Amino acid sequence: MKKKLTKWTSLTLIAAMALGLSACGGGDTKPAAEGGSGADAGGSKKLVIYTARDKNVVDEILPRFKEKNPGIEVEVMTMGAQQVLERIRGEKTNPQADFWWGGTQSSFITGAEEGLLETYKPTFAANVAAENKDAQDRWYGEMLxxxxxxxxxxxxxxxxxxxxxxxxxxxxxxxxxxxxxxxxxxxxxxxxxxxxxxxxxxxxxxxxxxxxxxxxxxxxxxxxxxxxxxxxxxxxxxxxxxxxxxxxxxxxxxxxxxxxxxxxxxxxxLVDAVGIVKGAKNMENAKKFYEFLFDKDELKKKSESLFQIPTRTDINKDEFPAWLKGLxxxxxxxxxxxxxxxxxxxxxxxxxxxxxxxxx
The missing domain is CATH 3.40.190.10 (Periplasmic binding protein-like II)
Known part of the structure; x- marks a missing residue:
């Protein structure tokens, strides 16, 4: 399948550079969180995503992420779910992707066992059932x-x-x-x-x-x-x-x-999952995208317009759209x-x- 590369540029970043914020030490200098590689501790403004998601999903979700994170430049490569696993496996010694967005739990189980995924416990961890996530926090199911x-x-x-x-x-x-x-x-x-x-x-x-x-x-x-x-x-x-x-x-x-x-x-x-690539060069931005995908308001929007069945257990069922209530x-x-x-x-x-x- 032909690979599609979408690049989302940021006028905000350009403006910030013009103001000289980076020269003044205004970039993110926080150390990477526990379990991270620290590759982007100096304030990386990039995020590389490999995804098997439908183009309609990508085109709807990424602009909302950009709106909340205007300084991050996002590159997305779309391919089949199995192809994502094989590509990340082939790049293990020099990871090119930061975030793996979408794939079967079988693929993520395999990726975790092969050491392809970073351990990261997100803020919503307690609100995802055990059968819908990895016991070692290497992947979480975004939807059923x-x-x-x-x-x-x-x-x-x-x-x-x-x-x-x-x-x-x-x-x-x-x-x-x-x-x-x-x-x-x-x-x-x-x-x-x-x-x-x-x-x-x-x-x-x-x-x-x-x-x-x-x-x-x-x-x-x-x-x-x-x-x-x-x-x-x-x-x-x-x-x-x-x-x-x-x-x-x-x-x-x-x-x-x-x-x-x-x-x-x-x-x-299927538990359609997500995870951070082991050794990601833009770790902090990958974590931001992780948290964004599971934001409760974002999950409700995706359920309404993109027909997703969320895995988070703390969403009021009365807030689900009619198509899901009757399924x-x-x-x-x-x-x-x-x-x-x-x-x-x-x-x-x-x-x-x-x-x-x-x-x-």
Whole structure:
């Protein structure tokens, strides 16, 4: 996927420099907080973010952060969730990013175990449930993200769409499925790994057999989400598997003919997380962004306009928007540590032995 780099410049910083504040020692000279590298103790004005967030999310949230932090110059690189992990892993000896914004808990568990994430206990730590954060404060879940069945509402009536995972294997849906390229996508890797787990985590062959039948009904694996949306809107396929937030963004904000079915047996509910990159060069600014993302007012705004389900437990449920109050979030029972440890093995097998090999 083509990498997109967005650079947010700051007139305030220029003005501050013109006034000679830095020459007068007005920069931030506080030492880094416990657990930090201290790389930006001299008052860095930069923040580099790697994100798997939808562009609509980035475009709405960053201007509000800039408004509250006008002296910080932010660079954002957007890519698939798995690609973020691989890039941070490749840069471990010389980190280029400061903040990892968005990815599955499986990816963050892996990143934490590989020493890619900084320990940082944020001010809101006590208000995030234990299952939605790392016990050593290396990552925190920003939101909950159900993975559901997506369909084109112009081409398929709701009553004719599959109501649960196993219905996707029905031969009547042959060549109706469009699937976002799996290996680069944290969402798709989680959905596919969950399908293996729900069959029998001790015997992945049962899950592989299930995915073979799904592959038989899949018309195409698209390069990225943009191509998925385009082809689904054109009715080149009528069904997909995707995350609830992005479906609602496309439906409500982009007016795409998309809708969703929440699977009857339950959905994999991702803890979509964030964390500071180990050895970040702009540590203090990364912490500011961390705290900003979890600000209660900010979370309410994101829930209203970006369809996010916040993980903070101290938000009054009465303040949630109508779409969230009426949502049934029945989870598919999964052991996320098992998924984190097996995902790479399972997805490699799928890619080498199942993908595109089951057409008749």
């Amino acid at each position: 993200l159900p993975e559901v069945i997506m369909y084109n509402s112009q081409a398929l009536k709701k009553e004719d769409a599959p109501k649960d995972w196993d219905e996707l294997l029905d031969p009547k849906y042959k060549d109706k499925l469009l699937i976002r390229g799996v290996l680069a996508s944290g969402t798709m890797r989680t959905i596919y790994s969950s399908m293996i787990y729900r069959q029998d985590p001790a015997d992945p062959q049962k899950g592989y057999d299930w995915l073979k039948k799904l592959d038989a009904n899949t018309k195409e694996y698209t390069q990225d989400p943009t191509n998925l949306y385009l082809k689904l809107a054109r009715q080149e396929g009528t069904l997909s598997l995707w995350n609830l937030q992005d479906i609602l963004i496309q439906k409500e904000m982009k007016k795409q003919p998309f809708d969703y079915i929440y699977p009857a047996s339950g959905a994999p509910i 049934d979030t029945k989870p598919l029972q999964l052991d996320w540590k098992v998924l984190a440890s097996k995902e790479k093995e399972w997805m490699q097998y799928w890619d080498e032995n199942i993908k595109g090999k089951n057409k008749k």
